[in-house]
Amino acid sequence: MGTAPDAGQLMAILLQLLNAKRTIEIGVFTGYSLLLTALNLPEDGKIIAIDVDRAAYEMGLPVIKKAGVEHKIDFIESEALQALDEIVQKPDTEGSFDFAFVDADKVNFWNYHERLMKLVKVGGLAVYDNTLWRGTVAVPEDAVRQKLKEGRKLTMEFNDLLAKDARVQICHASIGDGMTICRRIS
Numbered sequence: 001m002g003t004a005p006d007a008g009q010l011m012a013i014l015l016q017l018l019n020a021k022r023t024i025e026i027g028v029f030t031g032y033s034l035l036l037t038a039l040n041l042p043e044d045g046k047i048i049a050i051d052v053d054r055a056a057y058e059m060g061l062p063v064i065k066k067a068g069v070e071h072k073i074d075f076i077e078s079e080a081l082q083a084l085d086e087i088v089q090k091p092d093t094e095g096s097f098d099f100a101f102v103d104a105d106k107v108n109f110w111n112y113h114e115r116l117m118k119l120v121k122v123g124g125l126a127v128y129d130n131t132l133w134r135g136t137v138a139v140p141e142d143a144v145r146q147k148l149k150e151g152r153k154l155t156m157e158f159n160d161l162l163a164k165d166a167r168v169q170i171c172h173a174s175i176g177d178g179m180t181i182c183r184r185i186s
Contacts, residue, residue, distance in 0.1 A: 003033040003103060003129060004176025011101065014125060014181070015040040020098035024048045024119065026080045026112055027104030031060030037101065038069035050076045050083045080104055084115040095121040103129035106151055109158045117167055120184050131159055132178025
């Protein structure tokens with residue numbers, strides 16, 4: 001699944017408003033949101049892109065190359081938690097990212113959030129995709145198909161944790177499959 005076009009347009013505006021220069025993306029898939037981010041960064045902007053599937057990333061790589069933005073991307077083929085833990089340990093990474101986008105395994109969203117709160121600067125944004133989980137978070141559990149119930153539960157737990165997180169100001173955008181925008185305030 002890729003980022004919805006309307007969600008991509010919102011991301012582009014957010015990147016421009018922030019004057020983002022250094023970003024991180026967890027869950028790249030074929031690179032639509034990655035391309036969109038690269039196109040909205042300055043020439044010397046950088047993206048750390050983390051995904052376990054290099055083949056999917058390489059499927060979209062010709063378009064990224066054609067757009068002339070490949071030099072902005074540092075692709076890391078890895079489990080995201082492992083890669084994030086390594087990045088957090090590097091000197092000068094704390095608070096060094098303007099923007100983060102997460103569209104990966106939902107079971108680890110909170111784990112990603114905890115690490116991103118170390119990496120994203122105060123005033124920066126962490127954006128989470130699929131926070132409506134196909135609309136299931138807004139309907140009674142007994143109306144949800146069985147195969148969506150676990151994802152619904154995880155998404156609702158994550159949304160609840162974000163709502164209680166005093167480090168961020170949140171806004172939920174009901175576009176695509178839902179995007180939660182977290183502005184780090186402390």
